[in-house]
Amino acid sequence: MNLSDEQVLAMAPDESSRKSGKDLANPAKWVSKGISENALWGECQGSGSKPYQTQIDTGNMAFKCSCPSRKFPCKHGLGLLLLHARQQQLFTVQAPPAWVSEWLAKRAEKEEKKAEQAAAPEKPVDTAAQTKRLQARQQKVSDGVEELLRWIKDIIRNGIMAIPEKDRAFWENMTRRMVDAQAPGLAGMLRELSGINYYQEGWQTAFMDQLLRIYLVIQGYQHIDTLPAALQADVRSLIGFAQAQEELKEQTGITDTWQVLGKQTTEEDKLIVERYWLYGVNTQRTALILQFYVRNQGTATLALTPGGTIQAELVYYPSAAPLRALIKSQIAAAPNHSFQGYARWQEVMAAQTAISAQLPVYNDQVYTIANLTLVWHQEQWWLQDSHQQLMRIRNGFRHTWKLLALSGGMPLHMAVTGRETQYEPMGVWHENEYKIL
Numbered sequence: 001m002n003l004s005d006e007q008v009l010a011m012a013p014d015e016s017s018r019k020s021g022k023d024l025a026n027p028a029k030w031v032s033k034g035i036s037e038n039a040l041w042g043e044c045q046g047s048g049s050k051p052y053q054t055q056i057d058t059g060n061m062a063f064k065c066s067c068p069s070r071k072f073p074c075k076h077g078l079g080l081l082l083l084h085a086r087q088q089q090l091f092t093v094q095a096p097p098a099w100v101s102e103w104l105a106k107r108a109e110k111e112e113k114k115a116e117q118a119a120a121p122e123k124p125v126d127t128a129a130q131t132k133r134l135q136a137r138q139q140k141v142s143d144g145v146e147e148l149l150r151w152i153k154d155i156i157r158n159g160i161m162a163i164p165e166k167d168r169a170f171w172e173n174m175t176r177r178m179v180d181a182q183a184p185g186l187a188g189m190l191r192e193l194s195g196i197n198y199y200q201e202g203w204q205t206a207f208m209d210q211l212l213r214i215y216l217v218i219q220g221y222q223h224i225d226t227l228p229a230a231l232q233a234d235v236r237s238l239i240g241f242a243q244a245q246e247e248l249k250e251q252t253g254i255t256d257t258w259q260v261l262g263k264q265t266t267e268e269d270k271l272i273v274e275r276y277w278l279y280g281v282n283t284q285r286t287a288l289i290l291q292f293y294v295r296n297q298g299t300a301t302l303a304l305t306p307g308g309t310i311q312a313e314l315v316y317y318p319s320a321a322p323l324r325a326l327i328k329s330q331i332a333a334a335p336n337h338s339f340q341g342y343a344r345w346q347e348v349m350a351a352q353t354a355i356s357a358q359l360p361v362y363n364d365q366v367y368t369i370a371n372l373t374l375v376w377h378q379e380q381w382w383l384q385d386s387h388q389q390l391m392r393i394r395n396g397f398r399h400t401w402k403l404l405a406l407s408g409g410m411p412l413h414m415a416v417t418g419r420e421t422q423y424e425p426m427g428v429w430h431e432n433e434y435k436i437l
Contacts, residue, residue, distance in 0.1 A: 003085045006436045010306035013071045024079025035091040041100045042080045061303040144181020164198035185240035233318035253315035253328045256280035261415040262426030263306045277366040286366045287325040307436045309336045320358040337434045339413045341368030344385040371411035394422040399437040
């Protein structure tokens with residue numbers, strides 16, 4: 001529970017929750033507060049007559065609050081955790097009140113039921129019905145892919161110079177068509193295509209690059225039987241076919257001490273997507289843990305602490321270039337702030353070339369790189385390595401000034417995400433500690 005401000009605020013679902021959480025990290029806001037071996041709790045006086053009851057399962061970093069907010073964690077949970085991070089001496093070790101102990105007991109009971117269900121004999125699967133549903137979906141996807149291919153060919157045939165003039169419906173109609181065709185992965189790629197800034201110089205390169213990625217996925221799906229098994233899994237994943245996690249959990253994973261380098265949260269049509277980026281201290285492997293949940297309908301089940309460390313067994317999803325993984329089991333681990341990584345951008349490019357040779361359509365990767373310096377060049381920010389090679393920082397990066405404040409203009413070891421020619425810093429090694437941005 002020795003968390004920094006940055007680690008706590010990285011758990012916030014959005015900027016408004018982050019700001020409100022900071023405001024609530026004030027002892028005067030809390031009517032009562034306490035801590036035990038596995039819980040942290042407090043009562044925060046809000047606008048109502050009764051204070052909001054906020055509680056945190058510190059063993060699994062789970063939150064609950066009696067406030068009406070549907071955000072996870074809510075501002076009260078963030079404020080309480082932030083107050084503890086700043087002023088631990090204010091929290092008296094004591095037995096939890098009934099409303100906290102009852103919640104912890106229910107969580108323990110739920111975990112026991114999950115374990116019992118996992119151990120119980122599985123019901124027989126109706127393979128005939130399962131096959132019929134799969135065939136029906138595959139036909140829908142095939143029909144949708146054929147329509148998308150015609151749409152792409154029409155764009156190329158008519159030329160791309162009129163693309164900036166296309167209205168919103170031009171993109172949304174085809175995106176909805178891919179949703180109807182049960183190809184959510186292609187729908188997501190179309191959203192990226194529509195999100196390009198078509199009034200920025202060089203938009204043509206970004207447009208053609210993304211259009212080509214979509215075309216490659218289509219071709220891969222239409223010729224999937226000719227591809228290696230691992231690449232078939234990638235194509236199906238890019239289309240939007242899911243793989244049952246139960247099957248993966250039966251496999252033997254990779255056990256290591258994993259540094260949680262950062263967390264990225266995005267929202268698409270009320271679906272919250274959380275990306276946790278991990279680095280294995282001993283294996284030197286990177287991993288991406290994905291979590292999905294619908295806003296206002298339930299909460300996230302996984303809560304890793306950015307900047308923290310876990311001892312865990314990870315199972316990678318089948319892929320020609322494995323990156324996405326699930327956590328099969330984990331236990332608490334002592335903080336590990338050691339650094340291992342690439343020495344220069346040229347090594348990163350060589351690593352990406354190797355990935356591209358196995359998986360032509362790959363998404364963001366995570367890299368740890370030594371001695372990067374933030375520099376201003378040609379009216380934008382870049383990351384310069386020790387060999388004076390420059391790489392552009394991705395548009396929309398919000399922590400430039402914090403990075404400058406930490407570095408003072410000097411080089412720092414850094415963790416970044418991105419691909420090809422644009423990257424976004426997630427954290428830095430500063431004074432022998434890893435600090436998230």
